[in-house]
Amino acid sequence: MLSYDSPVSVNGQSSAASTIMSATRQNMASTPKTVRLPAPALSNGSLTNGAASSTNASLAKQHHIWLVTGPAGCGKSTVAKYLxxxxxxxxxxxxxxxxQANIDKMSAGIPLTDADRWDWLTALREASIHELEQGHDGVVLTCSALKRKYRDVIRVAPYFTPNLHLHFIYLDASEEVLLQRVLARQNHYMGANMVHSQFDILEPPTKAEVDVIRVDVSRPADVVMAEALDNVLKTMDQVQGASAQK
Ligand SMILES: Nc1ncnc2c1ncn2[C@@H]1O[C@H](COP(=O)(O)OP(=O)(O)OP(=O)(O)O)[C@@H](O)[C@H]1O
Ligand SMILES: O=C(O)[C@H](O)[C@@H](O)[C@H](O)[C@H](O)CO
Known part of the structure; x- marks a missing residue:
């Protein structure tokens, strides 16, 4: 089991990511697992600005929101549960x-509008912060976040919390691929007739959105999950390294 909080080293390696990734590659994502990450030498665990002294602020525990994003059927739930x-x-x-009004609309084959989505996006942002305030160091969130302005709503989360980092994991595949997956899926309110409407308004993340990790999800699920986890662990190492240098 891997936990952010338990300072147990694995194989004597210094990097959490390299350790976990090598273990993960051996298992190749066929079975969800938990992994153990070394805790920072000092941590205040605080999500607030003023709590850390200038001395230990640079060593403060880093918190992460991993937002798994993309159109209907791209595999958000599959990847998020695994992570x-x-x-x-x-x-x-x-x-x-x-x-319920949004679910009713989508069930009836009517795409949501911007107005339908604002409160939902804000609620997701607040729910993520709430989980971190409960003492978790990270949280995984699924949200289609089809447009840049939707992603920007969530980007407000770290504004006032310097040790909070938001990362998007954008699951990228063609409309044809996702149509096949949604067609094959049973008992879901989002019908295959809705897939085109998602691509109609989709604004794939641009290079300027540097908080986005892109994963090609046209490949099998086990490959996709392993790559997503690799990227997450590398990113955590980068963030920890950067904070230690401050
Ligand atoms: N890489 C993959 N290859 C093949 N099938 C996949 C892959 N990822 C997910 N699936 C399957 O595709 C379907 C959609 O996956 P999932 O529900 O995770 O997507 P989603 O983005 O959460 O969908 P929605 O936004 O509609 O809730 C599921 O039946 C899932 O098992
Ligand atoms: O913004 C949207 O239009 C919605 O979030 C949809 O993306 C669905 O809820 C989801 O894909 C489930 O199929």
């Missing part, structure tokens, strides 16, 4: 935060 299990952090299913 949450491996990292031993909570998982928020964005679809569960839609008001």
């Amino acid at each position: 949450a299990t491996c990292l031993h952090i909570p998982y928020i299913e964005g679809d569960e935060y839609h008001p």
Whole structure:
């Protein structure tokens, strides 16, 4: 089991990511697992600005929101559950935060509008912060976040919390691929007739959005999950390294 909080080294290696990634590659994502990450030497665990002294602020525990994003059927729930299990952090299913009116609309084959989505996006941002305030160091969130301005709503989260980092994991595949996956899926309110409407408004993240990790999800699920986890662990190492240098 891997936990952010347990300072147990594995194989004597210094980097959490390299250790976990090598273990993960051996298992190649066939079974969700939890992994153990070394804790920082000192941590205040605080999400607030003023709590850390200038001396230990640079060594403060880093917190992460991993937002798994992309159009209907791209594999958000599949990847998010895997990451949450491996990292031993909570998982928020964005679809569960839609008001009934939104679900009714989508079930009837009517795409949501910007106005339908604002409160939902804000609720997801607040729910993520709430999980971190409960003492978790990270949280995985699913949210289609199809447009840049939707992603920007979530980007407000770290504004006043310097040790909070938001990362998007954009699951990238063609409309044809996702149509096949949604067609094959049973008992979901989002019908295949809705896939085109998602691509109609999709604004794939640009290079300027440097907080985005892109994963090609046209490949099998086990490959996709392993690559997503690799990227997450590398990113955590980078963030920890950068904070230690401050
Ligand atoms: N890489 C993959 N290859 C093949 N099938 C996949 C892959 N990833 C997910 N699937 C399957 O595709 C379907 C959609 O996956 P999933 O529900 O995780 O997507 P989602 O983005 O959460 O969908 P939605 O936004 O509609 O809730 C599921 O049946 C899932 O098992
Ligand atoms: O913004 C949206 O239009 C919605 O979030 C949709 O993306 C669905 O909820 C999801 O894909 C479930 O199929």
